[in-house]
Amino acid sequence: MSSSRSNSAIPSKRPENRATFQVIQWIFIVLSFCLILWLGKILIVDRETISANEYNPIGGEREADIIRGSILASNGSRLAYTDLSEDGSEVRRYPYGAACAHVVGYTGGGQAGLEDEASEILLSPSTLMSQLQSWASDEKVQGCSVQTTLDIDLQNYIYDQLDGYRGAVIVSEPSTGRVLAMVSNPSFDPETLFDNWESIIANEESPLYARATMGLYPPGSVFKIITALAMYRNLPDYNGYSYDCHGELQVDDQVIECNDHTEHGYMELPDAFAYSCNGFFGKAGVEMGSRVLRQTAQYVKLGETFNFILPESESYMNLSESDVDSMVAQTAMGQGETLVTPMSINQLTCAIANQGSLYTPYLVEAVLDARGNVLEQTQPALWGSVMSESEAAFLQELMRGVTRYGTASRLSGYDYEVFGKTGTAQVNEDQDSHSWFTGFTRMDGKTDIAITVLLENGASGIGAVPLTDDILWYYYNRSVD
Amino acid sequence: MFQMTALVAKYIFLALMMLFTGMGFYMYLKKPNSIVCRELFSYQTAIIVIFNILSFVIIILKEVHTAQTMETALEAGIITENAQMAGIKGIMLRFQQLTEKILPSWLRFSVVFTLLLYAGEMVFMYILLLTLHRHTNRLLWNCVFMLVSVGFVMLWRLDQTTARYQVYWLALCFIVINVVMLFFRGRWIWNIPVWLFLVASVGLIVLPFVFPYEMNGSLNWVDLFGFTFQPSEFVKIMFAFFLAVLYTKNRKLYSVMVAGAVTAFMALVLLIQRDLGTLLIFGILAWLMTYDYTGKHYVLWGGVFLVAIAGFFAYRLFDHVQVRFDIWIDPWADVSGQGYQIAQSLFAITDGGFFGRGLYQGAPGYIPARTTDMIFAVIVEEFGGVFAICLILTYLLMFLFVMETGRRERNQFRRNLLVAFGILFMSQTFIIVGGVIKLIPLTGVTLPFISYGGSSLLSNFITIGIIEAVIRLYRIDREEARKHAREGQIPQQIQGKQRIVLQPFEFGDPF
Numbered sequence: 001m002s003s004s005r006s007n008s009a010i011p012s013k014r015p016e017n018r019a020t021f022q023v024i025q026w027i028f029i030v031l032s033f034c035l036i037l038w039l040g041k042i043l044i045v046d047r048e049t050i051s052a053n054e055y056n057p058i059g060g061e062r063e064a065d066i067i068r069g070s071i072l073a074s075n076g077s078r079l080a081y082t083d084l085s086e087d088g089s090e091v092r093r094y095p096y097g098a099a100c101a102h103v104v105g106y107t108g109g110g111q112a113g114l115e116d117e118a119s120e121i122l123l124s125p126s127t128l129m130s131q132l133q134s135w136a137s138d139e140k141v142q143g144c145s146v147q148t149t150l151d152i153d154l155q156n157y158i159y160d161q162l163d164g165y166r167g168a169v170i171v172s173e174p175s176t177g178r179v180l181a182m183v184s185n186p187s188f189d190p191e192t193l194f195d196n197w198e199s200i201i202a203n204e205e206s207p208l209y210a211r212a213t214m215g216l217y218p219p220g221s222v223f224k225i226i227t228a229l230a231m232y233r234n235l236p237d238y239n240g241y242s243y244d245c246h247g248e249l250q251v252d253d254q255v256i257e258c259n260d261h262t263e264h265g266y267m268e269l270p271d272a273f274a275y276s277c278n279g280f281f282g283k284a285g286v287e288m289g290s291r292v293l294r295q296t297a298q299y300v301k302l303g304e305t306f307n308f309i310l311p312e313s314e315s316y317m318n319l320s321e322s323d324v325d326s327m328v329a330q331t332a333m334g335q336g337e338t339l340v341t342p343m344s345i346n347q348l349t350c351a352i353a354n355q356g357s358l359y360t361p362y363l364v365e366a367v368l369d370a371r372g373n374v375l376e377q378t379q380p381a382l383w384g385s386v387m388s389e390s391e392a393a394f395l396q397e398l399m400r401g402v403t404r405y406g407t408a409s410r411l412s413g414y415d416y417e418v419f420g421k422t423g424t425a426q427v428n429e430d431q432d433s434h435s436w437f438t439g440f441t442r443m444d445g446k447t448d449i450a451i452t453v454l455l456e457n458g459a460s461g462i463g464a465v466p467l468t469d470d471i472l473w474y475y476y477n478r479s480v481d
Numbered sequence: 482m483f484q485m486t487a488l489v490a491k492y493i494f495l496a497l498m499m500l501f502t503g504m505g506f507y508m509y510l511k512k513p514n515s516i517v518c519r520e521l522f523s524y525q526t527a528i529i530v531i532f533n534i535l536s537f538v539i540i541i542l543k544e545v546h547t548a549q550t551m552e553t554a555l556e557a558g559i560i561t562e563n564a565q566m567a568g569i570k571g572i573m574l575r576f577q578q579l580t581e582k583i584l585p586s587w588l589r590f591s592v593v594f595t596l597l598l599y600a601g602e603m604v605f606m607y608i609l610l611l612t613l614h615r616h617t618n619r620l621l622w623n624c625v626f627m628l629v630s631v632g633f634v635m636l637w638r639l640d641q642t643t644a645r646y647q648v649y650w651l652a653l654c655f656i657v658i659n660v661v662m663l664f665f666r667g668r669w670i671w672n673i674p675v676w677l678f679l680v681a682s683v684g685l686i687v688l689p690f691v692f693p694y695e696m697n698g699s700l701n702w703v704d705l706f707g708f709t710f711q712p713s714e715f716v717k718i719m720f721a722f723f724l725a726v727l728y729t730k731n732r733k734l735y736s737v738m739v740a741g742a743v744t745a746f747m748a749l750v751l752l753i754q755r756d757l758g759t760l761l762i763f764g765i766l767a768w769l770m771t772y773d774y775t776g777k778h779y780v781l782w783g784g785v786f787l788v789a790i791a792g793f794f795a796y797r798l799f800d801h802v803q804v805r806f807d808i809w810i811d812p813w814a815d816v817s818g819q820g821y822q823i824a825q826s827l828f829a830i831t832d833g834g835f836f837g838r839g840l841y842q843g844a845p846g847y848i849p850a851r852t853t854d855m856i857f858a859v860i861v862e863e864f865g866g867v868f869a870i871c872l873i874l875t876y877l878l879m880f881l882f883v884m885e886t887g888r889r890e891r892n893q894f895r896r897n898l899l900v901a902f903g904i905l906f907m908s909q910t911f912i913i914v915g916g917v918i919k920l921i922p923l924t925g926v927t928l929p930f931i932s933y934g935g936s937s938l939l940s941n942f943i944t945i946g947i948i949e950a951v952i953r954l955y956r957i958d959r960e961e962a963r964k965h966a967r968e969g970q971i972p973q974q975i976q977g978k979q980r981i982v983l984q985p986f987e988f989g990d991p992f
Contacts, residue, residue, distance in 0.1 A: 020773040023781065024900065025884050027769070028907045032877040035911065036870050038920040042827065043835055043866045050831045055816040055824060058832045058844045135485040 054110070068092065069122040069143035071104050071114055073152035074180075074365055079104045080115065080190075098187035099159035100150060102210040103310070103363065106190035112208075114363065115190075117309050118146045121367055130370065142370035149178040149365045157474050158183045161467060166205060166456040168212035168342045169471065174350035174440060174450050176380040177359030184211040213312045216339040217454060220425030221276045222436045223334030225348065225395060227285055228273055229387065230296035232394050234288055241284065242268050249279035254326035256282045256333065259424055273398040274406025276422060278333045285332020286325045293332060294319050300386050301358075302340065306347055307383070309363050315340035334423060345438050346452035351386035352395045353419070353440035353447045358383045399439060408437065408465045416476055417442040422465055432457040437464035441472060449475070483542040484842070490535055491839040495868050497535075501528045501627055502871040505620060505878045509885075522619040526607070529626050533603070536634035537596060539840050544592055591645065599633060599648045606655045614662055616956040617949040618886075624879045625930055625945055631872065632931035635860060636852055638840055643852045643933050650935040657939060658946040665950035671894055678723035679743065685712040685719060686750050701754040713751065713759045714940035717905055718947075720747065720763065725897035728774040737771055755801055758912055758926030764788065765908040770901055809922035822849050826858040826917050830866075837865025852933040854925045857917045873914060876929070880907040886952055895951050902944050 042050070050056070067090065070081035079100055083093045092107060105113015115122070125131040125141045134141035151171075158169045162185040171181040186207040188200050200207055209215065231238040245264035249256040256278050258264060264277045272280035285293060297303070297317045305312045318337035319328065330336040343361075351358040360383040367376040387395075399419035403411045411418040420439020427433060435458045440450040451471065453464040504521045507513075513521075603626065610622055629651065637644035664670065689712065694704035701713050723743070730736045744767040751760040768784040795802040804819060812820030812827070825848045832843060843862040848855045861869045880903050887899030909926050916923035927937040 020776050021884070021888055021900075024769050024773060024904065025881065028880055028904075028911070029877065031907075031911045031915075032873055035873050035914050035918065035920060038915075039830075039861070039866055039869060039873075039918050042830055042918060046827075047831045047834070050827050053813070053816070053824070053828070056828045057825075057847050058828050132485075135488060 066123050066125060066143045067140050068107070069145040069368075069370075071118070071122070072145055072147045072368070073150045073155075074148060075152060076147070077152055079148065079150070079152070092191070094190045096152060096156065097189045097191065099156050099183070100152070101187045101190050102184045102212065103148070103150065103182050104190065106193050108194050113210075113310065114146060114148070118364065121146055127369060144375065145368040145370070145372075146364055147366040147368055148363050149180060150182070150363070151180040153478065154471075154475055155181040155183060157478075158471055159185065159187070161470055165458050165462070166211070167454045167458060168215060168452075169454075169467075170212050170342055170346040170452045171471070171475075172346055172350060172361060172450050174353040174359070174447055177350075177361045177383070178365070178380075179361055179363050180449065182212045182363075184209070184215070210310065211342065211454070211456075213308065213310050213341060213343045215454075216313050216315065216341055217434055217436075217456075218335060218425040218427070219338055219340045219345065220334040220423030220434065220436050221278075222340075222345055222421050222423035222425075222438055223331075223338060224273060224276065224281050225352070225399075225421055226296055226300060226302065227281045227293065227332045228269065228398055229300065229391060229395060230288055230292050231269065231284055232391060233296065233299075234292050235284070238269060240268070242266060243272065243277070243280040243283055245272075245277050245279045247279075249282050249329070251282060251286060251329045252324055252326040254329075256326075256329055270398060270401050271406075273421075274401035274404070276402075276407050281333045282329035286329050288332075290319045290321050290323055290328045290331070293317075293328065300348055300351070301384070302344060302348070304344075306343070306358075306361050308343070308361050312343055313341050315344040335426060342452050342454045345436070345454075346450060348386070349420075349438045349440055349450045349452060352392050352399070353450050354392075355389045356385055356387040356392040358386045403439070408439070408468075410465055411439075411469055411472070414472070414476070415443075416448065416472065418468075418472065420468070427457065434458065435464040437468045439468070443476075483539075483546040486542055487539055487839040487841055490539055491837050491842075491864065493535060494532065494840075494864055495836065495871075497528050497532050498627075498864075498868050498871040501525055501623075502874045502878070505624065505875065508620060509878060509881060522623065525623040525627075526619075529623065529630055532627070533600065533630050533634075536630070536637075536840075537600075540592075540596070540634070540637055543841055591641070595641075595645045595648055599651070602648070602652055602655055603629075609655075609659060613659070614949065614953070616953040617662075618882075618952050621879060621882060621945065621949065621952075624875055624882075625942075627875060628872075628930035631860065631864075632856070632928075632933075634840070635856060635863070635931065636933055638863065639845060639852050639856075639859065646935075647933050647938070650938050653935070654939050654942040658942045661943055661946035662950050662953075665947060665954075671892070673726075675723060675726040678719050678726060682716050682719040682723055682743070682747070685716045686747060688712045689754060701751070701756040701759070711934075711936040713754075713756055714936040715943075716747075717759070717762065717766075718940055718943055721766065721898060721901035721905055724767065724770045725894055725901050728770060728897050729893045733775060737775065740767060740771060752795070752799065756925075757802065757805065758909075758916075758924035761912055761924060762905060762908050762926065766901060766904050769904050770897070773897075773900060805922045805924065809919065812919065822855065823917075823919055823923055825849065826855055827919060829858045829862040830918065833862035833865055835866040837861070837863050837868060839863060850925070853927055854913060854923075854932065855917055856932050857914050857928055860931075873910075876907065876910045880910075883948055886948070886955070890951070890955060891958070895954070899948060899951060902948055906941075906944065 051058070068082045071079045073079055077095070078093075079096055080092060080094050083091050094101070094104065094106075096104075101113070103113055105111065105115035105117075107115040107119070111119060122143050122145075124144055125134065130141050154171060158171070158181055162169065162183060166186060168184045169181065170179065170183075172179045186203075186205045188196075188207040193200065231241065235241060244266045245258060247258050247261040247263040258278045259276065262275075264272070264275050264280075267275070267277060267280060269280075271277075294317065302317060303315050305314060316339060317331065319331050327336060331338055347358060347361065350361075360381045362378050362380075364378055366374045366378065369375050396419055399421055400417075402408050402420055402422065403418045407422040408418070408420050411420065418439055418441050420437055423434075423436030423438075425434040425436060435455040436453070438450075438452040441448045451468055453468050453471070455462070455464050455467065458464070504525055508518055508521055607622075607626075610617065610619075633644060633647065636647050688703045688705075689701050692703045692705050693700065694702040694709050701711055702709055703712050720743075724740060727736050727740055744763060747763050748760055751757075751763065768780075768787075772778075772780040772784065792802075796806055797803075808815075808820050808823060812823040814820065816824045829843065829845055829848055832838065837843070840863055843859070845851050845859040845862055848858055851859050857869065857872075860872065883899055883903035883906070887896050887903065890896040890899060906929060909929055912921065912924060913926045913928050913932075915921040927934050929941045930938070
C-alpha cells in the first residue's frame with residue numbers, strides 16, 4: 001500500500017527540475033531550426049545546381065504534361081517534332097537526321113544542342129490560356145515551337161558535300177548575326193542515337209562532337225589576317241614593307257618554309273597576303289614582337305565567346321614575351337600554339353565584312369505558339385566593335401586580292417564577289433594538313449554572307465576552296481521553288 | 482479538372498497546415514485560458530477534417546481521370562481488354578466484371594472501401610477520445626491525426642496498396658492504443674521492477690538472431706510464426722521504460738554504470754544488425770537521459786566527445802558506416818550508384834520548391850523507399866517546402882508539449898518517461914528528416930506517423946497512448962489533491978455569489 005501511495009493522489013515531493021530540462025529542450029529546438037534552415041538553403045541556394053545535374057530524371061518527367069514543341073527551319077520545315085507512335089507513346093522525329101544533328105541536338109537519355117538549350121521554351125505552354133485549358137480538361141498541352149535561322153536546303157547541301165570528310169562549315173549573315181548553316185561532320189542520326197549509343201560513343205571520329213563550335217584547330221594562314229592587322233596598326237610604313245622570298249626563312253635555328261617551298265620572290269604586303277607567304281609574315285611578326293601580336297589578337301577578341309546559344313570552346317593563343325623569335329614567327333604565320341574554333345574565325349570574318357562591328361550570332365529566329373503565331377522575335381543585337389572601319393576596309397582589300405589573283409583565285413569571276421583567306425595548317429609529320437577557308441561575299445555592292453570552311457586533314461583532298469566554290473555556287477544558283 | 486483541382490488544392494493544403502501549426506504554437510506560447518483553447522482545439526479538428534475531405538476529393542478525381550484515360554485508350558485500341566485484365570483471374574475477374582456493370586468504373590470496391598474504412602477509423606477514434614478517454618489532451622491528438630492524414634494521402638498517392646495496408650495497421654493501432662490507455666489506468670504498472678524492462682529490452686533486441694528475416698540487407702527483422710516485424714521499434718519503448726525507472730534511484734554512479742553497460746550492449750547488437758538509425762536514437766536517448774539524471778554539464782560535452790570517438794572508430798572498422806558517411810560528404814561522386822538514394826531525394830526536393838508541385842503533379846517514382854524512410858522528400862516535392870517546414874514545426878510542437886507535461890509531473894518515474902519519449906520521438910524525426918535533406922548522413926528510420934510501416938506506427942501510437950495516459954493520471958491526481966485540500970475548509974465560493982473563475986490553461990486539461 002505504501003508504495004502505491006507514493007504514486008498516487010498526494011505527491012510527496014516535486015521532482016527537481018534542473019537546468020538540464022531547458023538544455024534538452026533547446027537542443028531539439030536548435031536542431032529543428034537547423035533542419036528548417038538547411039531545407040531553406042537547399043531550396044534557395046542549391047536549387048539551380050541540383051536540378052541542373054545531368055542525372056536528374058525529373059526534367060524528362062515534366063514532358064508527361066506537355067508535348068514538346070517543334071524545332072523549325074527558317075522556311076518552316078520541321079527539323080524536330082514529337083509524333084505519336086502506334087502504341088500511343090510519344091516519339092521524337094528528326095526528318096533531316098544527321099544533317100543538322102549538332103545544331104538541333106537530341107533529347108531522351110540525355111540532351112544536347114537546341115533540344116537542350118531551348119528545352120525550357122519547348123516545354124513551356126504557349127499561352128496561359130492554353131495552360132488553363134489543359135489543366136481544366138486534363139489534356140496535354142502543346143509546347144512552344146522554336147524557329148531557327150537555318151537555311152535547311154543549304155544545310156543539307158553542305159552536309160552532302162562534306163560526306164567522307166571530317167570538318168565543319170559555318171555560313172552566317174554578317175549584317176544581322178543570323179547563322180544560316182552550321183554543319184559538323186561526322187554526324188549521327190538523333191532519332192536512333194540511343195539505340196546505337198555504344199557504337200557512337202566508341203567511334204574514334206567522335207560523331208557527337210560539334211566541330212563547328214567546339215573543335216579547336218591550328219588556324220594556319222588564316223591567322224595572317226591578324227598579323228596583317230597588327231602590321232597596319234603598328235608599322236607606320238606597312239605599305240612599303242617588303243621581303244624577298246626564297247621559299248624559306250631562317251629564324252634562330254628554325255627554318256620556316258613557304259607552302260611547297262614556293263619561291264614567291266620580292267613582294268609587299270598585298271601580294272604576300274594573297275599568295276600567303278610564310279616568310280613575309282614570319283619576318284614581320286618577329287619585327288613587331290610577341291607583345292604586339294598578342295595585343296592584336298586580344299583587340300579582335302580572339303579567345304572570347306559570342307553569347308551563342310550552343311556551347312562554344314574558347315580559342316586561345318599561347319605567346320609570351322619570353323618566347324624565342326622562332327616561336328613568334330611561327331605564331332605570326334598561324335602555327336605555334338594557337339588554337340581556334342571555326343566559329344571564332346567565322347565571327348572575325350563577319351566583323352571584317354561588317355565594317356568592324358560584330359552582331360551577336362543567333363540561331364533562334366522566333367518562338368512560336370502551337371498555332372504558329374510569333375510570340376517572340378529575335379532582334380539582331382550588336383555584340384560590339386571588333387575593329388575600326390578603316391582597319392576593316394584595309395583587311396577587305398587584302399582579302400579581295402586573295403580571290404582575285406591569290407591562293408583562292410578560283411572563286412573569282414562570278415556575279416557575286418568573294419573576299420577571303422585560305423589556310424593550310426600543319427598538324428604533324430605523318431598527317432595531312434587541315435584546310436581552311438574563311439571569307440565573305442558581296443552581291444550588288446552589299447555584303448551578303450560570311451562562310452568559314454574547315455576540313456580536317458583535308459588539304460590534299462577536295463580542299464576548302466573548291467568546297468567553298470561549290471557551296472557558294474549552290475547558294476546563288478539553286479532553283480527557288 | 483483533376484489537374485486544376487490539384488494545383489489549387491496545394492495552396493489550400495498549405496494554408497490549412499499553416500493555420501494548424503500556428504494555432505498549436507499560439508496555445509503553447511501564449512497559454513490562453515481553457516475556453517479559448519477548447520475553441521482552438523475544435524478549429525484544429527475542423528482543419529483536419531477539411532484536409533481529409535480535400536484529399537478524398539483529389540483521390541476520387543484522380544480515380545475518375547484514370548478511368549477515363551483507360552476508356553479512351555480502350556476505345557482507341559491502344560490497350561486491349563486482355564492486357565487490362567491480366568493478372569486478375571477467376572472469381573476476382575468475375576467479381577470485377579460484375580461490379581463494373583453496376584458501378585461506374587472509377588468506383589472500385591477497393592478504393593471506396595479503403596477510404597470509408599480510413600474515415601471511419603478516424604471518426605470512431607475521435608469519438609472514443611471524447612468519451613472514454615476524457616482528461617487526455619487534444620492538442621497532442623490533433624497533431625497525431627494531422628500527421629496521420631498527411632501520411633495517408635501521401636501513401637495513397639504513391640501506392641494505393643501500401644495506403645490500404647497502412648489503413649489496416651491504423652485500425653490495429655487504434656485498438657492497441659485503447660487497450661494501452663485502459664491498461665495504464667492501473668497504478669500497479671508504475672511499480673513494475675526495473676529488471677523486467679531490462680529483460681524485455683534485451684530479449685526483444687536479440688530476437689532477430691533467433692527468428693531472422695532478411696530484409697534489404699538489414700538484420701533487424703523478425704519472422705515469428707509468419708508475422709514479420711521490427712522488434713527494435715518496441716525495444717525503444719522498453720528501453721525508455723528501463724532508463725526511466727533506473728534513473729529514479731538514488732545510487733547515481735551505480736545506475737549510470739548499469740545504464741551505460743546496457744546501452745553499450747544494445748549499440749553493439751544494433752551495429753551488427755546494421756540498424757544505424759535506431760542505434761543513433763538509442764545513443765541520444767541514453768546520453769540525454771544520463772545528463773538529465775546527473776545534472777552534470779560535462780556529461781553533455783562528454784557525450785559529444787564520445788560520439789566523435791565512436792563515430793571515428795565505426796567509420797574505420799565498419800564498411801557500411803563508412804559508405805554512409807562518404808555518401809553524405811559527396812553524393813554526387815556516384816549518383817547512379819551509392820549516392821542514388823540521396824541524390825534522387827534532393828532532385829525531388831528541389832523539384833518541389835517552396836510551394837510544391839501539387840498532389841500527383843510531382844515525379845517521386847525515382848526515390849527508393851519513398852513510402853517509408855524517404856517520404857519526407859515526396860512531401861516536399863508535392864506539398865512544398867513551406868508545408869514541410871510546418872510539418873517539422875508540428876513535430877517540434879509535439880516534443881515541446883511532451884516536455885512541458887514532463888516538467889510539471891510530480892512523479893519522478895513518469896517524469897523521466899515523458900522526457901524519454903520526447904527525446905525518442907524528436908531524435909527520430911531529426912535523424913530521418915536531416916538524412917533526407919542531407920544535413921546529416923542518411924540512416925534508415927521512419928518518419929513518425931507518416932511513413933508506412935506497421936511496427937513503427939504501432940510503437941509510435943503506443944508511445945502516444947502512454948503519454949496521454951500519464952496526462953490523464955496527472956489530471957486525476959490534481960483533482961483529487963484539490964478535493965483533499967478543500968476538505969475541512971469552508972468553501973468560500975459557495976457562500977458568496979458564484980463566480981466563474983477562468984483557469985489559465987494547463988496542458989492536460991480536459992476538453
